[in-house]
Amino acid sequence: MYEFVTGPLAWISFGIFFIGLIYRLVWYIRGLNWQLDRVAYTQHVSYGVKGALRSIFYWMMPYGTRSWRDNPGFTFLVFILHIGLLATPIFLKGHNILLMERWGFSFWTISESTADVLTVVVIAAIVFLILRRIAKPEVRLITDIHDYLMLLMAVAPFITGILAHYQVGNYRFWLILHMLCGEILLIAIPFTKLSHFVLFFASRAQLGMDYGIKRGGMKGKGLAW
Amino acid sequence: MPEGKLCNKQTVDAKEQLDALLADKGGKQYYEEMNHLDVDKKALRATLKNVVRSRFKTWLEICSHCGLCAESCFYFLANDRDPKQVPSYKIQATLGKLLKRKGDVDNAFMQECMDSAFSKCTCCTRCGVYCPFGIDTGLMFAYMRGILFSQGFSPWEMKIGTGMHRIYRAQMDVTTEDWVETCEWMAEEYEDDWPGLKIPVDVQNADIMYTVNAREPKHYPEDLAEAAILFRVAGENWTVPSEGWEETSLAMFAGDGAACKMQVESVYDAMDRLKPKRMVVTECGHAYRATVIEGPYWAGIKSGQPPVESIHYVEWVAEALRTGKLKIDPSKKIKEPVTYQDSCNYIRNGGLGDVAREIMGYIAEDFREMDPCREHNFCCGGGGGLNGIGRYREQRNVGLKIKRDQILATGAKLVVAPCHNCWDAIRDLEEIYKIGIRWSFLKPLLISMIDVPEHFKPTEEE
Ligand code: SF4
Ligand code: SF4
Ligand code: SF4
Numbered sequence: 001m002y003e004f005v006t007g008p009l010a011w012i013s014f015g016i017f018f019i020g021l022i023y024r025l026v027w028y029i030r031g032l033n034w035q036l037d038r039v040a041y042t043q044h045v046s047y048g049v050k051g052a053l054r055s056i057f058y059w060m061m062p063y064g065t066r067s068w069r070d071n072p073g074f075t076f077l078v079f080i081l082h083i084g085l086l087a088t089p090i091f092l093k094g095h096n097i098l099l100m101e102r103w104g105f106s107f108w109t110i111s112e113s114t115a116d117v118l119t120v121v122v123i124a125a126i127v128f129l130i131l132r133r134i135a136k137p138e139v140r141l142i143t144d145i146h147d148y149l150m151l152l153m154a155v156a157p158f159i160t161g162i163l164a165h166y167q168v169g170n171y172r173f174w175l176i177l178h179m180l181c182g183e184i185l186l187i188a189i190p191f192t193k194l195s196h197f198v199l200f201f202a203s204r205a206q207l208g209m210d211y212g213i214k215r216g217g218m219k220g221k222g223l224a225w
Numbered sequence: 226m227p228e229g230k231l232c233n234k235q236t237v238d239a240k241e242q243l244d245a246l247l248a249d250k251g252g253k254q255y256y257e258e259m260n261h262l263d264v265d266k267k268a269l270r271a272t273l274k275n276v277v278r279s280r281f282k283t284w285l286e287i288c289s290h291c292g293l294c295a296e297s298c299f300y301f302l303a304n305d306r307d308p309k310q311v312p313s314y315k316i317q318a319t320l321g322k323l324l325k326r327k328g329d330v331d332n333a334f335m336q337e338c339m340d341s342a343f344s345k346c347t348c349c350t351r352c353g354v355y356c357p358f359g360i361d362t363g364l365m366f367a368y369m370r371g372i373l374f375s376q377g378f379s380p381w382e383m384k385i386g387t388g389m390h391r392i393y394r395a396q397m398d399v400t401t402e403d404w405v406e407t408c409e410w411m412a413e414e415y416e417d418d419w420p421g422l423k424i425p426v427d428v429q430n431a432d433i434m435y436t437v438n439a440r441e442p443k444h445y446p447e448d449l450a451e452a453a454i455l456f457r458v459a460g461e462n463w464t465v466p467s468e469g470w471e472e473t474s475l476a477m478f479a480g481d482g483a484a485c486k487m488q489v490e491s492v493y494d495a496m497d498r499l500k501p502k503r504m505v506v507t508e509c510g511h512a513y514r515a516t517v518i519e520g521p522y523w524a525g526i527k528s529g530q531p532p533v534e535s536i537h538y539v540e541w542v543a544e545a546l547r548t549g550k551l552k553i554d555p556s557k558k559i560k561e562p563v564t565y566q567d568s569c570n571y572i573r574n575g576g577l578g579d580v581a582r583e584i585m586g587y588i589a590e591d592f593r594e595m596d597p598c599r600e601h602n603f604c605c606g607g608g609g610g611l612n613g614i615g616r617y618r619e620q621r622n623v624g625l626k627i628k629r630d631q632i633l634a635t636g637a638k639l640v641v642a643p644c645h646n647c648w649d650a651i652r653d654l655e656e657i658y659k660i661g662i663r664w665s666f667l668k669p670l671l672i673s674m675i676d677v678p679e680h681f682k683p684t685e686e687e
Pocket of ligand 3: 349511568571604608646650
């Protein structure tokens with residue numbers, strides 16, 4: 001089982017993850033149409049690029065936009081969640097040792113205690129996001145089962161990972177479950193809301209171009225996101 | 226009865242059709258017929274396939290239901306934070322469902338969608354500026370209106386509006402003769418006070434081709450005279466076209482793409498015919514949006530730009546003040562507190578926020594910003610054609626509360642509103658909520674403030 005999960009299944013899930021995301025991106029771009037969308041994407045390139053970059057940049061900055069600033073608590077949760085979700089698996093020592101062993105390369109790594117902190121942060125952020133979903137009537141109404149499922153899928157590798165790391169009960173069991181959860185997450189990303197992994201950038205760039213080329217970008221200083 | 230006599234999937238291209246619609250006061254029969262209108266599911270599926278492509282599908286799919294858009298929508302705030310007014314909810318319950326059911330929906334659902342698309346969203350696009358994914362719900366609702374229109378589910382006034390554009394190339398029944406006569410009449414009417422005043426029609430190669438909102442010739446012809454006075458004082462070489470003078474587009478509000486194209490092409494034809502250096506659009510937000518921002522796309526112009534450089538009236542005013550073509554008499558500046566209604570259509574969606582401030586700097590001593598303002602401003606409450614739709618009067622009036630409170634908070638009693646829709650909405654909010662404010666376009670304010678050259682002084686002052 002261990003061999004299977006760290007071998008073929010890892011290959012398959014990474015393959016689906018990368019190919020799926022590339023497919024989504026290509027599908028997105030191919031679906032754009034200058035006349036239907038009413039954005040002259042290929043004209044006024046400098047305005048388009050500027051609009052797209054501004055639109056991505058300000059939204060990737062913590063508290064960089066009016067909307068982030070208006071919702072400080074939520075913004076805090078979203079940013080620490082995403083930092084934890086991305087940094088922990090990529091820079092974890094264990095993962096990089098495995099990477100080196102299997103695929104012959106690795107990234108630099110973070111200490112175990114940093115990884116522990118990040119893991120707890122991810123779990124805590126998700127708990128608070130779930131509470132927020134329940135507490136706020138305007139969020140509760142629009143929440144559906146998928147939203148909880150996404151949060152669950154995202155947090156599962158972290159919970160199982162830390163249980164394995166501290167060898168709570170059966171180490172082998174948690175380890176395999178951890179890897180399975182991670183692989184499920186990778187496979188799910190291209191096919192679910194989690195496709196915002198790339199579509200966030202695509203959508204932000206598109207609206208940025210819309211504002212940059214058509215909706216005032218060529219007249220004013222550019223939209224103050 | 227699959228298709229009504231008045232309410233149906235046909236477009237209104239003949240005067241008899243239009244007259245029949247107009248004769249149905251308040252759309253009583255029209256809405257009654259709508260209850261029996263069939264949904265052409267096959268056509269609906271095809272429309273969905275054409276309109277809802279990767280951009281909208283992505284928006285509908287990746288929405289994380291975070292609710293950040295909730296407070297960005299003035300309807301959510303005006304309706305006591307009703308969760309059903311969250312933009313994400315509104316679009317998922319309409320376009321989202323329509324897509325999930327692949328167009329397999331009934332009459333009641335389509336009517337619900339129409340009610341949402343027109344009375345719960347003014348397409349102000351504010352929510353799109355507050356969504357982390359850049360999901361522009363207002364934009365989706367604008368396209369949703371097009372889908373509804375193709376199936377005959379359009380508010381009565383909107384259907385009439387599209388007919389007007391199709392028949393008269395104007396949002397009202399103003400013919401070329403009516404228009405030209407109004408220009409002549411206004412020039413004569415004001416000539417005593419403003420010697421030599423002219424409204425030059427169809428002059429070729431002018432520096433400025435001026436275009437208007439049909440309401441001006443129809444209901445507020447003095448606006449036209451005021452424009453003429455200001456152009457004359459500024460020494461502009463200007464003209465109006467006898468045809469292609471109308472900038473507005475109820476067709477855009479209604480989602481009748483073909484009529485949108487017809488309308489803007491009439492203006493672009495006038496540009497071709499008269500070859501002006503520039504076009505100036507009157508003080509109207511959606512007119513500018515329709516003809517300058519969206520129009521080129523309807524007309525299939527790849528650059529996304531109108532055939533000649535086109536500017537909004539506020540841009541012309543700012544330029545005239547900046548270059549000294551218009552000079553403000555400092556003693557006549559507005560002394561009382563005054564605020565400015567940022568129109569979504571040319572501020573948020575047109576980038577003219579700075580231009581508006583520049584003007585206020587010249588004409589006002591105590592300018593007070595609304596909060597929020599500029600591209601973050603709230604819709605006046607009457608956008609997207611809502612001012613003109615009787616069926617949704619009540620919902621519109623509730624929405625006006627946000628603008629009311631914004632204005633009250635500034636302490637200003639005068640609101641500068643260089644947009645016909647905003648102007649109407651503010652007038653109506655005063656009528657309903659009686660907060661003791663006045664509102665104005667720029668033209669009359671400017672006329673009361675400018676230095677008038679000797680040769681052009683009103684006669685009674687001579
Ligand atoms: S802010 Fe955007 S992602 Fe969040 S609920 Fe609204 S539309 Fe969806
Ligand atoms: S476009 Fe404006 S009115 Fe429509 S949902 Fe968004 S914020 Fe509300
Ligand atoms: S009426 Fe005015 S404030 Fe409202 S959507 Fe239109 S331009 Fe914006």
